[in-house]
Amino acid sequence: MTWLVTGGAGYIGAHVVRAFAGQGIGTVVIDDLSSGHADFVPEGVPFVRASILDTEAVRSALVEHRISGVVHVAAFKYAGVSVQRPLHTYAQNVTGTISVLEAMAQAQVNSIVFSSSAAVYGTPEAEQVTESTPTAPESPYGESKLIGEWLLADQARAVGLRHTSLRYFNVVGSGSPDLPDTSPHNLFPLVLEALAAGRTPQINGTDYPTPDGTCVRDYIHVADLAVAHVEAAKALAQGTALEPVYNLGSGTGVSVREIMDAMAAGTGIDFDPIEAERRPGDPARIVADGELAARDLGWTMRHSLEQMVTSAWRARRHQA
Template identity: 50%
Template sequence: MTWLITGGAGYIGAHVAKAMVASGEKAVVLDDLSTGVPERLPAELPLVRGSSADRALVDRLMAEHAVTGVVHLAGKKRVDESVERPLLYYRENVAGLGVLLEASVAAGVRSFVFSSSAAVYGVPEAETITEDTPCAPISPYGETKLAGEWLVRAAGRAHGMSTACLRYFNVAGAAEPALADTGVHNVIPMFFDRLTRGEAPRVFGDAYPTPDGTCVRDYIHVADMADAHLAVARHLTGPGTRGDLTVNIGRGEGVSVRELASLVAEVTGNGTEPVVEPPRTGDAAKSVASAARITRELGWTARRGAREMVESAWEGWLLRHPQAARR
Protein backbone atom coordinates (compact mmCIF):
# COMPACT_ATOMS: atom_id res chain seq x y z
CA MET A 1 0.00 0.00 0.00
CA THR A 2 1.22 3.51 -0.81
CA TRP A 3 0.02 6.62 1.01
CA LEU A 4 -0.12 10.03 -0.63
CA ILE A 5 0.64 12.68 2.01
CA THR A 6 -0.44 16.12 0.82
CA GLY A 7 1.31 18.99 2.58
CA GLY A 8 3.88 16.47 3.74
CA ALA A 9 6.78 18.94 3.82
CA GLY A 10 4.98 21.18 6.30
CA TYR A 11 5.41 21.30 10.07
CA ILE A 12 2.82 18.64 10.91
CA GLY A 13 3.11 16.88 7.56
CA ALA A 14 6.83 16.20 7.88
CA HIS A 15 6.28 14.63 11.30
CA VAL A 16 3.52 12.42 9.88
CA ALA A 17 5.68 11.46 6.89
CA LYS A 18 8.64 10.61 9.12
CA ALA A 19 6.49 8.50 11.46
CA MET A 20 4.92 6.58 8.60
CA VAL A 21 8.22 5.87 6.86
CA ALA A 22 9.87 4.86 10.14
CA SER A 23 7.07 2.37 10.76
CA GLY A 24 7.52 0.75 7.36
CA GLU A 25 4.68 2.42 5.47
CA LYS A 26 5.29 3.32 1.82
CA ALA A 27 4.49 6.94 0.97
CA VAL A 28 4.89 9.81 -1.47
CA VAL A 29 4.59 13.52 -0.60
CA LEU A 30 2.80 16.20 -2.61
CA ASP A 31 3.52 19.77 -1.47
CA ASP A 32 3.48 23.13 -3.24
CA LEU A 33 6.28 24.26 -0.86
CA SER A 34 4.52 27.55 -0.09
CA THR A 35 5.31 26.85 3.56
CA GLY A 36 6.84 23.39 3.33
CA VAL A 37 10.56 22.67 3.67
CA PRO A 38 11.93 19.79 1.53
CA GLU A 39 14.87 19.21 3.90
CA ARG A 40 12.45 18.08 6.59
CA LEU A 41 11.70 14.88 4.68
CA PRO A 42 13.61 11.59 4.74
CA ALA A 43 15.89 11.37 1.70
CA GLU A 44 14.24 8.17 0.50
CA LEU A 45 10.74 9.66 0.48
CA PRO A 46 9.62 10.88 -2.99
CA LEU A 47 8.56 14.55 -3.05
CA VAL A 48 6.44 15.96 -5.88
CA ARG A 49 6.08 19.74 -5.99
CA GLY A 50 2.58 20.90 -6.83
CA SER A 51 -0.97 21.47 -5.65
CA SER A 52 -3.40 18.81 -4.51
CA ALA A 53 -6.02 20.78 -6.48
CA ASP A 54 -4.15 20.10 -9.76
CA ARG A 55 -6.23 17.20 -11.06
CA ALA A 56 -3.89 16.21 -13.89
CA LEU A 57 -0.89 16.17 -11.57
CA VAL A 58 -2.70 14.18 -8.88
CA ASP A 59 -4.01 11.66 -11.43
CA ARG A 60 -0.49 11.12 -12.78
CA LEU A 61 1.06 10.88 -9.30
CA MET A 62 -1.51 8.36 -8.08
CA ALA A 63 -1.02 6.18 -11.15
CA GLU A 64 2.79 6.31 -11.05
CA HIS A 65 2.99 5.47 -7.35
CA ALA A 66 -0.03 3.13 -7.17
CA VAL A 67 -1.57 5.20 -4.39
CA THR A 68 -4.25 3.42 -2.36
CA GLY A 69 -4.55 5.78 0.64
CA VAL A 70 -4.45 9.54 1.20
CA VAL A 71 -3.49 11.63 4.24
CA HIS A 72 -4.67 15.14 3.36
CA LEU A 73 -2.80 17.80 5.36
CA ALA A 74 -2.47 20.52 2.72
CA GLY A 75 -4.56 23.67 3.06
CA LYS A 76 -4.79 27.16 4.47
CA LYS A 77 -4.65 27.28 8.26
CA ARG A 78 -4.68 30.83 9.66
CA VAL A 79 -7.89 31.97 11.32
CA ASP A 80 -7.13 35.69 11.01
CA GLU A 81 -6.25 35.37 7.33
CA SER A 82 -9.44 33.41 6.68
CA VAL A 83 -11.50 36.34 7.99
CA GLU A 84 -9.72 38.70 5.58
CA ARG A 85 -9.71 36.28 2.63
CA PRO A 86 -12.68 33.90 2.92
CA LEU A 87 -12.86 33.24 -0.84
CA LEU A 88 -9.26 32.02 -0.82
CA TYR A 89 -9.97 29.68 2.09
CA TYR A 90 -13.10 28.19 0.53
CA ARG A 91 -11.28 27.72 -2.78
CA GLU A 92 -8.21 26.08 -1.23
CA ASN A 93 -9.81 24.12 1.60
CA VAL A 94 -13.14 23.06 0.09
CA ALA A 95 -12.95 23.27 -3.71
CA GLY A 96 -9.39 21.93 -3.65
CA LEU A 97 -10.45 19.06 -1.41
CA GLY A 98 -13.22 18.23 -3.89
CA VAL A 99 -10.67 17.89 -6.69
CA LEU A 100 -8.50 15.59 -4.56
CA LEU A 101 -11.48 13.42 -3.63
CA GLU A 102 -12.53 13.13 -7.27
CA ALA A 103 -9.02 11.99 -8.17
CA SER A 104 -9.01 9.57 -5.23
CA VAL A 105 -12.28 7.98 -6.33
CA ALA A 106 -11.05 7.67 -9.92
CA ALA A 107 -7.82 6.00 -8.72
CA GLY A 108 -9.65 3.51 -6.50
CA VAL A 109 -8.27 4.90 -3.24
CA ARG A 110 -9.68 2.92 -0.32
CA SER A 111 -8.63 5.03 2.70
CA PHE A 112 -8.74 8.81 3.23
CA VAL A 113 -7.51 10.67 6.34
CA PHE A 114 -8.57 14.33 6.59
CA SER A 115 -6.83 16.98 8.67
CA SER A 116 -9.63 18.84 10.45
CA SER A 117 -9.51 21.18 13.44
CA ALA A 118 -11.02 22.00 16.81
CA ALA A 119 -12.07 25.22 15.07
CA VAL A 120 -15.16 23.33 13.89
CA TYR A 121 -16.54 23.63 17.44
CA GLY A 122 -16.33 27.41 17.58
CA VAL A 123 -16.68 28.65 21.17
CA PRO A 124 -18.48 25.82 22.97
CA GLU A 125 -19.65 26.11 26.56
CA ALA A 126 -18.70 22.51 27.31
CA GLU A 127 -16.10 22.00 30.05
CA THR A 128 -14.54 19.25 27.95
CA ILE A 129 -15.14 18.99 24.21
CA THR A 130 -16.22 15.60 22.88
CA GLU A 131 -16.84 14.66 19.27
CA ASP A 132 -20.57 15.01 20.00
CA THR A 133 -20.23 18.65 21.09
CA PRO A 134 -22.24 20.73 18.57
CA CYS A 135 -20.16 22.27 15.80
CA ALA A 136 -20.60 26.04 15.41
CA PRO A 137 -17.47 27.48 13.76
CA ILE A 138 -16.97 31.25 14.07
CA SER A 139 -14.36 31.79 11.33
CA PRO A 140 -14.20 30.97 7.63
CA TYR A 141 -11.29 28.66 8.46
CA GLY A 142 -13.45 26.66 10.87
CA GLU A 143 -16.31 26.64 8.37
CA THR A 144 -14.09 25.21 5.64
CA LYS A 145 -12.88 22.46 7.95
CA LEU A 146 -16.44 21.49 8.87
CA ALA A 147 -17.52 21.57 5.22
CA GLY A 148 -14.46 19.45 4.43
CA GLU A 149 -15.56 16.85 6.96
CA TRP A 150 -19.02 16.70 5.38
CA LEU A 151 -17.50 16.26 1.93
CA VAL A 152 -15.06 13.56 3.02
CA ARG A 153 -17.75 11.54 4.79
CA ALA A 154 -20.22 11.88 1.89
CA ALA A 155 -17.60 10.79 -0.65
CA GLY A 156 -16.61 7.88 1.55
CA ARG A 157 -20.17 6.64 1.88
CA ALA A 158 -20.91 7.06 -1.81
CA HIS A 159 -17.76 5.42 -3.12
CA GLY A 160 -16.81 2.85 -0.50
CA MET A 161 -13.80 4.65 0.98
CA SER A 162 -12.95 4.28 4.65
CA THR A 163 -12.49 7.82 5.99
CA ALA A 164 -11.27 9.57 9.13
CA CYS A 165 -11.55 13.21 10.19
CA LEU A 166 -8.98 14.25 12.82
CA ARG A 167 -9.90 17.33 14.84
CA TYR A 168 -6.60 18.83 15.96
CA PHE A 169 -6.30 20.89 19.10
CA ASN A 170 -3.20 23.10 19.67
CA VAL A 171 -0.12 21.49 18.12
CA ALA A 172 3.33 22.30 19.53
CA GLY A 173 6.88 21.01 19.92
CA ALA A 174 9.12 19.03 17.57
CA ALA A 175 10.33 15.44 17.32
CA GLU A 176 13.77 16.85 16.43
CA PRO A 177 15.07 20.41 15.97
CA ALA A 178 15.11 20.29 12.17
CA LEU A 179 11.37 19.54 12.10
CA ALA A 180 10.33 22.46 14.31
CA ASP A 181 7.64 24.97 13.37
CA THR A 182 9.19 27.69 11.20
CA GLY A 183 6.21 30.04 11.49
CA VAL A 184 5.36 32.51 14.25
CA HIS A 185 1.59 32.16 14.22
CA ASN A 186 1.30 29.62 17.05
CA VAL A 187 1.64 30.73 20.65
CA ILE A 188 4.99 29.13 21.61
CA PRO A 189 6.98 30.41 18.59
CA MET A 190 5.19 33.75 19.07
CA PHE A 191 6.65 33.91 22.58
CA PHE A 192 10.11 32.91 21.29
CA ASP A 193 9.96 35.52 18.54
CA ARG A 194 9.16 38.34 20.95
CA LEU A 195 11.88 37.31 23.40
CA THR A 196 14.46 36.99 20.63
CA ARG A 197 13.69 40.55 19.53
CA GLY A 198 14.02 41.80 23.10
CA GLU A 199 10.29 42.35 23.51
CA ALA A 200 7.88 41.08 26.14
CA PRO A 201 5.63 38.12 25.23
CA ARG A 202 2.02 39.08 24.66
CA VAL A 203 -0.95 37.63 26.53
CA PHE A 204 -4.33 38.45 25.03
CA GLY A 205 -6.72 39.03 27.91
CA ASP A 206 -6.41 38.20 31.61
CA ALA A 207 -10.01 38.46 32.82
CA TYR A 208 -11.42 35.19 31.51
CA PRO A 209 -13.34 32.92 33.92
CA THR A 210 -10.31 30.63 34.38
CA PRO A 211 -8.04 30.08 37.41
CA ASP A 212 -5.50 32.75 36.37
CA GLY A 213 -7.69 34.79 34.04
CA THR A 214 -5.96 33.73 30.80
CA CYS A 215 -7.25 31.36 28.14
CA VAL A 216 -6.84 27.64 28.72
CA ARG A 217 -5.94 25.40 25.81
CA ASP A 218 -5.23 21.73 25.11
CA TYR A 219 -1.69 21.49 23.70
CA ILE A 220 -0.64 18.32 21.89
CA HIS A 221 2.95 17.44 21.00
CA VAL A 222 3.37 17.15 17.24
CA ALA A 223 5.14 13.80 17.63
CA ASP A 224 2.04 12.47 19.42
CA MET A 225 -0.02 13.96 16.61
CA ALA A 226 2.05 12.03 14.07
CA ASP A 227 1.61 8.81 16.03
CA ALA A 228 -2.16 9.40 16.00
CA HIS A 229 -2.13 9.70 12.21
CA LEU A 230 -0.25 6.43 11.94
CA ALA A 231 -2.71 4.70 14.27
CA VAL A 232 -5.67 6.04 12.27
CA ALA A 233 -4.13 5.09 8.91
CA ARG A 234 -3.53 1.53 10.09
CA HIS A 235 -7.04 1.37 11.52
CA LEU A 236 -8.55 2.32 8.17
CA THR A 237 -6.59 -0.39 6.37
CA GLY A 238 -7.34 -3.07 8.94
CA PRO A 239 -9.32 -6.19 8.06
CA GLY A 240 -12.98 -5.41 7.44
CA THR A 241 -12.71 -1.71 8.27
CA ARG A 242 -15.38 0.39 6.55
CA GLY A 243 -17.31 3.56 7.28
CA ASP A 244 -15.98 6.73 8.85
CA LEU A 245 -14.21 7.82 12.01
CA THR A 246 -14.19 11.28 13.61
CA VAL A 247 -11.85 11.85 16.55
CA ASN A 248 -10.35 14.63 18.63
CA ILE A 249 -6.55 14.72 18.81
CA GLY A 250 -5.55 16.25 22.14
CA ARG A 251 -4.23 15.40 25.60
CA GLY A 252 -7.42 16.03 27.52
CA GLU A 253 -5.56 18.48 29.78
CA GLY A 254 -5.65 22.26 29.82
CA VAL A 255 -2.72 24.67 30.15
CA SER A 256 -3.32 28.39 30.56
CA VAL A 257 -1.49 30.95 28.45
CA ARG A 258 0.13 32.35 31.60
CA GLU A 259 1.27 28.87 32.66
CA LEU A 260 2.72 28.38 29.19
CA ALA A 261 4.53 31.73 29.42
CA SER A 262 6.04 30.62 32.74
CA LEU A 263 7.28 27.39 31.14
CA VAL A 264 8.81 29.37 28.28
CA ALA A 265 10.60 31.60 30.82
CA GLU A 266 12.04 28.56 32.62
CA VAL A 267 13.18 26.80 29.45
CA THR A 268 14.68 29.87 27.75
CA GLY A 269 16.09 31.44 30.91
CA ASN A 270 14.42 34.69 29.91
CA GLY A 271 12.03 35.84 32.59
CA THR A 272 10.70 38.92 30.80
CA GLU A 273 7.21 39.46 32.19
CA PRO A 274 4.45 39.14 29.59
CA VAL A 275 2.41 42.20 28.70
CA VAL A 276 -1.36 41.91 28.75
CA GLU A 277 -3.20 43.15 25.69
CA PRO A 278 -6.95 43.26 24.96
CA PRO A 279 -8.59 39.89 24.32
CA ARG A 280 -8.98 38.81 20.72
CA THR A 281 -12.44 38.47 19.24
CA GLY A 282 -13.67 34.89 19.23
CA ASP A 283 -11.17 33.46 21.72
CA ALA A 284 -12.88 30.91 23.96
CA ALA A 285 -12.03 31.01 27.66
CA LYS A 286 -11.32 27.29 27.63
CA SER A 287 -10.89 24.67 24.92
CA VAL A 288 -9.91 21.22 26.15
CA ALA A 289 -10.47 17.98 24.26
CA SER A 290 -11.83 14.70 25.37
CA ALA A 291 -9.57 12.14 23.71
CA ALA A 292 -11.53 9.20 25.11
CA ARG A 293 -12.89 8.05 21.75
CA ILE A 294 -9.54 7.56 20.00
CA THR A 295 -8.14 5.88 23.10
CA ARG A 296 -11.11 3.55 23.28
CA GLU A 297 -11.28 2.70 19.58
CA LEU A 298 -7.61 2.74 18.57
CA GLY A 299 -5.67 2.48 21.83
CA TRP A 300 -3.85 5.76 21.13
CA THR A 301 -3.08 8.28 23.85
CA ALA A 302 -0.75 11.28 24.03
CA ARG A 303 2.50 10.59 25.90
CA ARG A 304 4.31 13.94 26.00
CA GLY A 305 3.63 16.89 28.28
CA ALA A 306 3.74 20.66 27.96
CA ARG A 307 7.36 20.98 29.15
CA GLU A 308 8.54 18.56 26.45
CA MET A 309 6.68 20.65 23.89
CA VAL A 310 8.35 23.88 25.00
CA GLU A 311 11.82 22.33 25.35
CA SER A 312 11.73 20.66 21.94
CA ALA A 313 10.31 23.78 20.29
CA TRP A 314 13.09 25.88 21.84
CA GLU A 315 15.78 23.54 20.49
CA GLY A 316 14.29 23.96 17.04
CA TRP A 317 14.10 27.73 17.45
CA LEU A 318 17.77 27.93 18.47
CA LEU A 319 18.75 25.94 15.39
CA ARG A 320 17.40 28.77 13.22
CA HIS A 321 17.98 31.68 15.64
CA PRO A 322 21.24 30.94 17.52
CA GLN A 323 21.41 34.58 18.66
CA ALA A 324 18.41 33.89 20.92
CA ALA A 325 20.63 31.89 23.29
CA ARG A 326 22.68 35.00 24.04
CA ARG A 327 19.78 37.09 25.27
Protein backbone atom coordinates (compact mmCIF):
# COMPACT_ATOMS: atom_id res chain seq x y z
CA MET A 1 0.00 0.00 0.00
CA THR A 2 1.44 3.36 -1.09
CA TRP A 3 -0.21 6.76 -0.72
CA LEU A 4 0.37 9.94 -2.70
CA VAL A 5 0.68 13.01 -0.48
CA THR A 6 -0.02 16.23 -2.37
CA GLY A 7 1.83 19.12 -0.76
CA GLY A 8 4.06 16.58 0.97
CA ALA A 9 7.00 18.98 1.06
CA GLY A 10 5.07 21.47 3.15
CA TYR A 11 4.84 21.84 6.93
CA ILE A 12 1.75 19.67 7.43
CA GLY A 13 2.32 17.39 4.44
CA ALA A 14 5.86 16.53 5.51
CA HIS A 15 4.58 15.48 8.92
CA VAL A 16 1.95 13.31 7.22
CA VAL A 17 4.68 11.61 5.16
CA ARG A 18 6.67 10.83 8.31
CA ALA A 19 3.57 9.57 10.11
CA PHE A 20 2.99 7.11 7.27
CA ALA A 21 6.63 6.00 7.47
CA GLY A 22 6.25 5.52 11.20
CA GLN A 23 3.60 2.89 10.48
CA GLY A 24 5.56 1.24 7.70
CA ILE A 25 3.40 2.62 4.89
CA GLY A 26 5.03 3.95 1.75
CA THR A 27 4.37 7.39 0.29
CA VAL A 28 5.10 9.44 -2.79
CA VAL A 29 5.21 13.25 -2.62
CA ILE A 30 4.00 15.67 -5.27
CA ASP A 31 4.69 19.35 -4.58
CA ASP A 32 5.53 22.41 -6.67
CA LEU A 33 7.59 23.91 -3.80
CA SER A 34 5.62 27.17 -3.94
CA SER A 35 5.62 27.07 -0.14
CA GLY A 36 7.20 23.70 0.57
CA HIS A 37 10.82 22.68 0.91
CA ALA A 38 12.55 19.88 -0.99
CA ASP A 39 14.63 19.01 2.07
CA PHE A 40 11.42 18.27 4.01
CA VAL A 41 11.00 15.14 1.86
CA PRO A 42 12.81 12.21 3.52
CA GLU A 43 15.52 10.37 1.64
CA GLY A 44 14.06 7.38 -0.17
CA VAL A 45 10.59 8.90 -0.62
CA PRO A 46 9.89 9.46 -4.34
CA PHE A 47 9.38 13.16 -5.03
CA VAL A 48 7.54 14.53 -8.06
CA ARG A 49 8.10 18.26 -8.43
CA ALA A 50 4.93 19.39 -10.17
CA SER A 51 1.78 21.39 -9.59
CA ILE A 52 -1.44 19.56 -8.81
CA LEU A 53 -2.92 21.70 -11.60
CA ASP A 54 -0.92 19.47 -13.97
CA THR A 55 -3.43 16.63 -14.18
CA GLU A 56 -1.16 14.48 -16.32
CA ALA A 57 1.70 14.78 -13.84
CA VAL A 58 -0.62 13.67 -11.03
CA ARG A 59 -2.02 10.80 -13.13
CA SER A 60 1.48 9.65 -14.08
CA ALA A 61 2.57 9.63 -10.44
CA LEU A 62 -0.49 7.60 -9.47
CA VAL A 63 0.11 5.02 -12.19
CA GLU A 64 3.90 4.81 -12.02
CA HIS A 65 3.98 4.28 -8.28
CA ARG A 66 0.86 2.09 -8.10
CA ILE A 67 -0.78 4.43 -5.63
CA SER A 68 -3.53 3.09 -3.35
CA GLY A 69 -4.97 6.43 -2.27
CA VAL A 70 -4.33 10.15 -1.96
CA VAL A 71 -3.91 12.44 1.03
CA HIS A 72 -4.67 15.83 -0.47
CA VAL A 73 -2.88 18.48 1.59
CA ALA A 74 -1.69 20.82 -1.18
CA ALA A 75 -3.47 24.17 -1.06
CA PHE A 76 -3.03 27.93 -0.81
CA LYS A 77 -3.67 28.17 2.93
CA TYR A 78 -3.62 31.84 3.85
CA ALA A 79 -7.16 32.97 4.65
CA GLY A 80 -6.32 36.65 4.99
CA VAL A 81 -4.31 36.80 1.79
CA SER A 82 -7.06 34.92 -0.05
CA VAL A 83 -9.27 37.99 0.26
CA GLN A 84 -6.76 39.93 -1.85
CA ARG A 85 -6.07 36.98 -4.18
CA PRO A 86 -9.39 35.17 -4.63
CA LEU A 87 -8.76 33.96 -8.18
CA HIS A 88 -5.39 32.52 -7.23
CA THR A 89 -6.95 30.83 -4.21
CA TYR A 90 -9.74 29.24 -6.24
CA ALA A 91 -7.31 28.13 -8.93
CA GLN A 92 -5.05 26.38 -6.43
CA ASN A 93 -7.70 24.98 -4.12
CA VAL A 94 -10.74 24.33 -6.31
CA THR A 95 -9.28 23.79 -9.78
CA GLY A 96 -6.39 21.95 -8.13
CA THR A 97 -8.75 19.56 -6.33
CA ILE A 98 -10.67 18.97 -9.55
CA SER A 99 -7.36 18.13 -11.22
CA VAL A 100 -6.45 15.63 -8.49
CA LEU A 101 -9.88 13.99 -8.67
CA GLU A 102 -9.70 13.80 -12.47
CA ALA A 103 -6.26 12.18 -12.30
CA MET A 104 -7.53 9.71 -9.70
CA ALA A 105 -10.48 8.77 -11.91
CA GLN A 106 -8.18 8.21 -14.89
CA ALA A 107 -5.81 6.08 -12.81
CA GLN A 108 -8.66 4.25 -11.04
CA VAL A 109 -7.52 5.34 -7.59
CA ASN A 110 -10.59 5.44 -5.38
CA SER A 111 -9.65 6.70 -1.88
CA ILE A 112 -8.85 10.22 -0.71
CA VAL A 113 -8.32 11.98 2.61
CA PHE A 114 -8.90 15.70 2.17
CA SER A 115 -7.16 18.26 4.34
CA SER A 116 -10.00 20.70 5.00
CA SER A 117 -10.26 23.55 7.50
CA ALA A 118 -12.32 24.99 10.30
CA ALA A 119 -12.45 28.10 8.10
CA VAL A 120 -15.54 26.51 6.56
CA TYR A 121 -17.43 27.53 9.73
CA GLY A 122 -16.59 31.23 9.49
CA THR A 123 -17.45 32.82 12.83
CA PRO A 124 -19.89 30.34 14.38
CA GLU A 125 -22.37 31.39 17.04
CA ALA A 126 -21.72 28.20 18.99
CA GLU A 127 -18.66 28.21 21.24
CA GLN A 128 -18.27 24.45 20.73
CA VAL A 129 -18.16 23.57 17.04
CA THR A 130 -19.42 20.16 15.93
CA GLU A 131 -19.61 18.65 12.46
CA SER A 132 -23.26 19.71 12.29
CA THR A 133 -22.49 23.38 13.00
CA PRO A 134 -23.65 25.37 9.95
CA THR A 135 -20.92 26.23 7.47
CA ALA A 136 -20.55 29.93 6.69
CA PRO A 137 -17.03 30.62 5.38
CA GLU A 138 -15.92 34.26 5.42
CA SER A 139 -12.94 34.13 3.05
CA PRO A 140 -12.16 32.70 -0.38
CA TYR A 141 -9.91 30.23 1.42
CA GLY A 142 -12.74 28.93 3.60
CA GLU A 143 -15.08 28.86 0.63
CA SER A 144 -12.54 26.93 -1.45
CA LYS A 145 -12.19 24.29 1.26
CA LEU A 146 -15.95 23.86 1.51
CA ILE A 147 -16.18 23.53 -2.28
CA GLY A 148 -13.45 20.88 -2.05
CA GLU A 149 -15.64 18.89 0.33
CA TRP A 150 -18.57 19.24 -2.09
CA LEU A 151 -16.42 18.01 -4.97
CA LEU A 152 -15.50 14.86 -3.04
CA ALA A 153 -19.14 14.21 -2.14
CA ASP A 154 -20.27 14.72 -5.73
CA GLN A 155 -17.53 12.44 -7.07
CA ALA A 156 -18.51 9.82 -4.50
CA ARG A 157 -22.08 9.87 -5.80
CA ALA A 158 -20.84 9.70 -9.37
CA VAL A 159 -18.16 7.00 -9.23
CA GLY A 160 -18.17 5.62 -5.68
CA LEU A 161 -15.13 7.58 -4.44
CA ARG A 162 -14.23 6.68 -0.87
CA HIS A 163 -13.39 9.85 1.03
CA THR A 164 -13.32 11.82 4.23
CA SER A 165 -12.36 15.41 5.08
CA LEU A 166 -10.54 16.55 8.21
CA ARG A 167 -11.39 20.01 9.51
CA TYR A 168 -8.99 21.59 11.98
CA PHE A 169 -8.18 24.95 13.50
CA ASN A 170 -4.68 26.06 14.49
CA VAL A 171 -1.89 23.59 13.75
CA VAL A 172 1.30 24.23 15.72
CA GLY A 173 4.50 22.67 16.98
CA SER A 174 6.87 20.31 15.22
CA GLY A 175 7.33 16.58 15.22
CA SER A 176 10.99 16.93 14.27
CA PRO A 177 13.49 19.80 14.62
CA ASP A 178 14.03 19.84 10.85
CA LEU A 179 10.33 20.47 10.10
CA PRO A 180 9.56 24.03 11.25
CA ASP A 181 6.42 25.98 10.44
CA THR A 182 7.73 28.59 8.01
CA SER A 183 4.41 30.33 7.41
CA PRO A 184 4.60 34.15 7.51
CA HIS A 185 1.04 34.31 8.85
CA ASN A 186 0.64 31.70 11.63
CA LEU A 187 0.65 32.73 15.31
CA PHE A 188 3.40 30.47 16.63
CA PRO A 189 6.10 31.35 14.07
CA LEU A 190 5.13 35.03 14.29
CA VAL A 191 5.53 35.07 18.08
CA LEU A 192 8.73 33.02 18.01
CA GLU A 193 10.23 35.21 15.31
CA ALA A 194 9.39 38.32 17.34
CA LEU A 195 11.04 36.88 20.45
CA ALA A 196 14.10 35.77 18.51
CA ALA A 197 14.42 39.30 17.11
CA GLY A 198 14.00 40.95 20.52
CA ARG A 199 10.51 42.28 19.83
CA THR A 200 7.55 41.99 22.20
CA PRO A 201 4.53 40.00 20.98
CA GLN A 202 1.09 41.57 21.13
CA ILE A 203 -2.30 40.48 22.46
CA ASN A 204 -5.31 41.89 20.64
CA GLY A 205 -8.07 42.35 23.18
CA THR A 206 -8.02 41.62 26.90
CA ASP A 207 -11.66 42.27 27.81
CA TYR A 208 -13.41 39.24 26.30
CA PRO A 209 -15.88 37.20 28.43
CA THR A 210 -13.31 34.43 29.00
CA PRO A 211 -11.48 33.37 32.18
CA ASP A 212 -8.50 35.68 31.55
CA GLY A 213 -10.12 38.18 29.17
CA THR A 214 -8.30 37.01 26.02
CA CYS A 215 -9.65 35.00 23.09
CA VAL A 216 -9.79 31.23 23.39
CA ARG A 217 -8.85 29.13 20.38
CA ASP A 218 -8.14 25.52 19.49
CA TYR A 219 -4.52 24.52 18.98
CA ILE A 220 -3.43 21.04 17.95
CA HIS A 221 0.04 19.60 17.51
CA VAL A 222 1.00 18.91 13.91
CA ALA A 223 2.24 15.41 14.73
CA ASP A 224 -1.14 14.50 16.22
CA LEU A 225 -2.82 15.88 13.11
CA ALA A 226 -0.54 13.82 10.87
CA VAL A 227 -1.43 10.60 12.69
CA ALA A 228 -5.13 11.35 12.15
CA HIS A 229 -4.53 11.58 8.39
CA VAL A 230 -2.84 8.17 8.43
CA GLU A 231 -5.62 6.59 10.50
CA ALA A 232 -8.20 7.97 8.06
CA ALA A 233 -6.23 6.58 5.12
CA LYS A 234 -5.95 3.15 6.74
CA ALA A 235 -9.68 3.10 7.47
CA LEU A 236 -10.51 3.92 3.86
CA ALA A 237 -8.11 1.23 2.64
CA GLN A 238 -9.76 -1.33 4.93
CA GLY A 239 -13.24 -0.44 3.71
CA THR A 240 -14.31 1.03 7.06
CA ALA A 241 -17.28 3.36 6.84
CA LEU A 242 -16.25 6.90 7.73
CA GLU A 243 -18.14 10.15 8.17
CA PRO A 244 -17.75 12.64 5.32
CA VAL A 245 -16.16 15.19 7.69
CA TYR A 246 -14.40 15.16 11.05
CA ASN A 247 -13.36 17.98 13.35
CA LEU A 248 -9.93 17.66 14.92
CA GLY A 249 -9.92 19.75 18.06
CA SER A 250 -9.09 19.80 21.73
CA GLY A 251 -12.61 20.30 23.08
CA THR A 252 -11.27 22.85 25.57
CA GLY A 253 -9.08 25.42 23.82
CA VAL A 254 -6.32 27.70 25.01
CA SER A 255 -6.40 31.44 25.61
CA VAL A 256 -4.03 33.85 23.90
CA ARG A 257 -2.57 34.82 27.27
CA GLU A 258 -1.95 31.16 28.09
CA ILE A 259 -0.12 30.90 24.76
CA MET A 260 2.04 33.89 25.68
CA ASP A 261 2.82 32.47 29.13
CA ALA A 262 3.74 29.14 27.55
CA MET A 263 5.93 30.95 25.02
CA ALA A 264 7.85 32.69 27.80
CA ALA A 265 8.33 29.43 29.69
CA GLY A 266 9.18 27.35 26.64
CA THR A 267 11.70 29.76 25.15
CA GLY A 268 13.20 31.00 28.39
CA ILE A 269 12.57 34.57 27.20
CA ASP A 270 10.62 36.47 29.85
CA PHE A 271 8.28 39.12 28.49
CA ASP A 272 5.05 40.95 29.19
CA PRO A 273 2.97 41.01 25.98
CA ILE A 274 1.78 44.34 24.65
CA GLU A 275 -1.95 44.69 25.29
CA ALA A 276 -3.77 46.19 22.31
CA GLU A 277 -7.39 46.78 21.37
CA ARG A 278 -9.61 44.05 20.02
CA ARG A 279 -9.52 43.27 16.33
CA PRO A 280 -12.92 43.61 14.64
CA GLY A 281 -14.69 40.30 14.16
CA ASP A 282 -12.66 38.21 16.60
CA PRO A 283 -15.08 35.96 18.53
CA ALA A 284 -14.37 35.33 22.21
CA ARG A 285 -14.15 31.55 21.95
CA ILE A 286 -14.07 28.96 19.19
CA VAL A 287 -13.26 25.38 20.10
CA ALA A 288 -13.87 22.20 18.11
CA ASP A 289 -15.52 19.05 19.42
CA GLY A 290 -13.41 16.06 18.37
CA GLU A 291 -15.63 13.25 19.65
CA LEU A 292 -16.46 11.78 16.23
CA ALA A 293 -12.78 11.68 15.27
CA ALA A 294 -11.93 10.09 18.61
CA ARG A 295 -14.54 7.41 17.97
CA ASP A 296 -13.56 6.58 14.39
CA LEU A 297 -9.92 7.67 13.99
CA GLY A 298 -8.51 7.28 17.48
CA TRP A 299 -8.07 11.05 17.61
CA THR A 300 -6.51 12.35 20.79
CA MET A 301 -4.35 15.25 21.93
CA ARG A 302 -1.04 13.52 22.59
CA HIS A 303 0.92 16.75 23.11
CA SER A 304 0.52 19.37 25.82
CA LEU A 305 0.67 23.11 25.23
CA GLU A 306 4.18 23.09 26.69
CA GLN A 307 5.24 20.46 24.16
CA MET A 308 3.65 22.43 21.33
CA VAL A 309 5.72 25.47 22.25
CA THR A 310 9.02 23.74 23.01
CA SER A 311 8.89 21.67 19.82
CA ALA A 312 8.14 24.77 17.74
CA TRP A 313 10.98 26.70 19.41
CA ARG A 314 13.39 23.81 18.90
CA ALA A 315 12.52 23.73 15.18
CA ARG A 316 12.82 27.53 14.93
CA ARG A 317 16.32 27.43 16.45
CA HIS A 318 17.31 24.52 14.22
CA GLN A 319 16.17 26.54 11.22
CA ALA A 320 18.27 29.52 12.30
